Amino acid sequence: MAIEEPLREETPGAQTLRRGLAILKLLARYQPTGLRISDIGRKTGLNKATAVRLTRTLVEERFVTQDAGSRCYRLGPESFAVGLAAEPAYALQRLAAPVLRSLALETGDWVFFSVRQGFEAICLSRESGDIPYPASALKVGDHHPLAVGAGGVSMLAALPDDEIELALAQAGEVIEKDYPTVTVPVVRGLVKETRERGYCVLPGIIVQGYWGLAVPLLQEDGRPLAAIILVTSAARLNATRQAVLGERMRRLAHDLMARAEHRDEVQ
Secondary structure: OOOOOOOOOOHHHHHHHHHHHHHHHHOOOOOOOOEHHHHHHHHHHOOOOHHHHHHHHHOOOOOOOOOOOOOOOOEEHHHHHHHHHHHHHHHHHHHHHHHHHHHHHOOEHHHEEEEHHHHEEEEEEEEEEOOOOOOOOOOOEEEEEOOOOOHHHHHHHHHHHHHHHHHHHHHHHHHHHHHOOOOOOHHHHHHHHHHOOEEEEOOOOOOEEEEEEEEEOOOOOOOEEEEEEEEEEEHHHHHHHHHHHHHHHHHHHHHHHHHHHHHHHHO
């Protein structure tokens, strides 16, 4: 269906944003040659006037540029700046992928990699285990407040106390609406335990019967960049296994960051 006729009711601002993002996503697939305005309109389903208006706005904001010779539009410097800003987290995920795959194969548990964006955690990858996985649990592409989930809490615990309180305040409505079992006192308790252990153990308060174990990946200044998360059934995560896996994941996180820093120095 054309973008001009959205299936759900939206505010004008949200609809305009969605159309502009559709143009950026389209141009990303046609780098570096770009597309003429007629192609942009046809491929996005926008009429010519809307395509021209939105594309010119993106040009003014330097997210899109136009080649003077071919008259084709391409991604501009601001688009590349945004991509470069996100690149460290994705590069780290690619570096971690073989290690996470090995951990999942060895343990039989599900292993995830999430990155921190402000006070949110975004799941970038999943390595499959050999146990059933509930449909309501963490999935690639999910984003949620740091106060929710083992990975988020592990990163939250690495932040200063004032930022933790700000994160909890900002996420209050979302937590109350979507995660009623995750109360502020519970999160504060988990943060305290995570700081003491060096890794987060999340009992089955989000998905009953499934526990999470997570460690943060810390930058040189101690701030959390990402997290490794292991999800398994409660029956498979007794106290002894928690301690063994937690310490192993801590070493993996430390080694990954050391490798990432060394790679950056070499480059």
